Amino acid sequence: MSKIIIKDVAKRYANGFEALKGVSAEIPAGSFTVILGPSGAGKSTLLRTINGLETPTSGSVQIGEQPVTHASLRAVRAQVGMVFQHFNLVDRLSVMTNVLTGRLSHRSWLGSLLYLFQRGDMDIAHDALIRVGLTDKAWSRADKLSGGQQQRVGIARALAQQPRVILADEPVASLDPVTSEEIMGLLREICTRDGITIVVNLHQVELAKRFADRVIGLNEGVVVYDGVAGGLDRATLSRIYNRNGDQVDEQLETMLAYA
Amino acid sequence: MSSSRLCWPTPNGLPALGPTAVLAACVALLAISGPAVELDLMRLIAAIPRMIEFGGHLLVLPDWEYLPTLGVNMLQTLEMTFLATSIALVVSLPLGVLAAANASPHPMVFHITRNLLTLMRALPELVWALVFVSAVGLGPLPGIMALAFVTVGFMGKFFAESIEVIDLRQVEGVAAHGAGWLQLRTFAFFPQAFPDFVGTVMYILDHNLRAAAILGLVGAGGIGYDLVMAMRMFDYDRLLPIALSIYVVVTVLDRLSDRFRRRLI
Numbered sequence: 001m002s003k004i005i006i007k008d009v010a011k012r013y014a015n016g017f018e019a020l021k022g023v024s025a026e027i028p029a030g031s032f033t034v035i036l037g038p039s040g041a042g043k044s045t046l047l048r049t050i051n052g053l054e055t056p057t058s059g060s061v062q063i064g065e066q067p068v069t070h071a072s073l074r075a076v077r078a079q080v081g082m083v084f085q086h087f088n089l090v091d092r093l094s095v096m097t098n099v100l101t102g103r104l105s106h107r108s109w110l111g112s113l114l115y116l117f118q119r120g121d122m123d124i125a126h127d128a129l130i131r132v133g134l135t136d137k138a139w140s141r142a143d144k145l146s147g148g149q150q151q152r153v154g155i156a157r158a159l160a161q162q163p164r165v166i167l168a169d170e171p172v173a174s175l176d177p178v179t180s181e182e183i184m185g186l187l188r189e190i191c192t193r194d195g196i197t198i199v200v201n202l203h204q205v206e207l208a209k210r211f212a213d214r215v216i217g218l219n220e221g222v223v224v225y226d227g228v229a230g231g232l233d234r235a236t237l238s239r240i241y242n243r244n245g246d247q248v249d250e251q252l253e254t255m256l257a258y259a
Numbered sequence: 260m261s262s263s264r265l266c267w268p269t270p271n272g273l274p275a276l277g278p279t280a281v282l283a284a285c286v287a288l289l290a291i292s293g294p295a296v297e298l299d300l301m302r303l304i305a306a307i308p309r310m311i312e313f314g315g316h317l318l319v320l321p322d323w324e325y326l327p328t329l330g331v332n333m334l335q336t337l338e339m340t341f342l343a344t345s346i347a348l349v350v351s352l353p354l355g356v357l358a359a360a361n362a363s364p365h366p367m368v369f370h371i372t373r374n375l376l377t378l379m380r381a382l383p384e385l386v387w388a389l390v391f392v393s394a395v396g397l398g399p400l401p402g403i404m405a406l407a408f409v410t411v412g413f414m415g416k417f418f419a420e421s422i423e424v425i426d427l428r429q430v431e432g433v434a435a436h437g438a439g440w441l442q443l444r445t446f447a448f449f450p451q452a453f454p455d456f457v458g459t460v461m462y463i464l465d466h467n468l469r470a471a472a473i474l475g476l477v478g479a480g481g482i483g484y485d486l487v488m489a490m491r492m493f494d495y496d497r498l499l500p501i502a503l504s505i506y507v508v509v510t511v512l513d514r515l516s517d518r519f520r521r522r523l524i
């Protein structure tokens with residue numbers, strides 16, 4: 001629903017590591033974009049600059065008309081949902097309460113101090129749980145669920161927020177292949193049906209090819225590919241997975257064989 | 260050399276130098292400090308008959324007429340404990356957040372709160388009770404104030420430490436969805452630190468009961484006054500029931516808190 005404009009974003013960490021070396025991209029509203037790249041390419045850093053979990057050293061990010069700055073952080077996050085590799089649910093809270101934390105940006109601090117929500121929030125959270133098929137687990141403690149179920153709670157939490165954008169940072173990296181398939185399918189369906197802009201970090205070429213409208217290939221903090229998923233040919237992939245200028249090793253051969 | 264000869268697990272089989280030196284230093288320190296506190300063996304041996312005599316005095320039938328008063332005073336002690344702990348709990352929760360490095364709004368606030376908590380628990384309950392007795396007069400009120408005061412010092416610190424070890428990923432999960440400062444503390448920090456909080460409260464409740472039992476010493480209410488009076492007036496028929504009742508109440512509270520904690524976690 002909102003387009004994302006990333007302009008010359010660079011990020012250097014305190015230890016001197018340069019995660020992003022001037023990345024620019026425009027992600028159209030309502031699209032399903034995959035950021036693809038090897039570990040350490042800067043995928044997470046890039047995704048996290050979009051909702052201000054990381055602050056770029058230079059460059060800017062804009063969601064819709066709203067620039068992401070320290071001052072606009074809460075306003076930005078109120079319209080951007082996020083799904084994490086390790087789910088990042090609050091273990092000791094019920095599934096329902098976890099989903100309801102997606103509504104917190106609409107609630108006052110005073111009511112929240114007493115864990116109070118509005119009936120309307122409960123309805124939204126309930127609908128979100130229906131979408132991910134977990135209504136029967138609503139009152140279980142979050143840490144009692146399996147990994148795949150926890151990730152679906154994570155998606156329900158993002159949905160409950162009724163966001164314009166959902167960011168997913170390696171959402172299937174801790175899950176088995178079948179569950180990964182379900183989770184990616186769910187995200188794809190949310191994109192298509194609700195028109196929410198979805199940006200997913202992945203390291204699996206095969207999933208990127210099947211689910212993405214568009215792929216941004218990242219390697220060592222630089223965009224090396226930006227185009228449709230269909231354009232991911234051998235040459236492109238070897239550029240994405242290239243290390244230190246060396247020719248790509250056998251691992252890529254295996255990976256391509258599965259792709 | 261026989262292979263069954265005993266030796267230490269060091270290259271030469273002799274005791275390691277470091278631990279031996281520390282042990283020797285400790286023994287030397289004790290030898291020096293013993294006489295300073297008049298701990299001398301001969302005096303201890305000489306006191307044995309007196310101890311037996313005192314022990315004999317304890318074995319008398321309790322003063323039955325005193326028992327109802329004991330019950331009332333014990334109840335007062337319990338009430339002081341619960342009241343002081345509850346007041347301290349309410350004050351400690353926000354102070355604990357301010358004194359936790361990862362939840363405090365600013366490093367300055369963190370340091371100030373930490374120092375405040377240290378000050379509160381620097382002196383024992385009895386000393387604060389003396390202060391409050393001078394301020395508000397005799398009775399349970401200064402006792403409760405003193406107890407709550409020191410308890411905040413401990414509880415705030417324990418709460419802060421429980422908050423500092425939580426998993427930040429869970430916090431990020433809530434923060435990413437636009438939760439505010441206080442909402443983060445309510446929904447992401449608090450649930451994670453909660454089991455530790457319960458453990459702390461239970462431990463402190465137990466400690467406070469014992470502390471409340473001696474506050475009467477300085478006229479700050481509770482069973483302690485009776486205990487001291489019985490001791491001074493040689494009312495041995497009251498001394499034993501008082502000591503026993505304290506023991507029973509502490510034990511019951513301990514069992515109850517154990518059961519409660521296990522159910523909660």
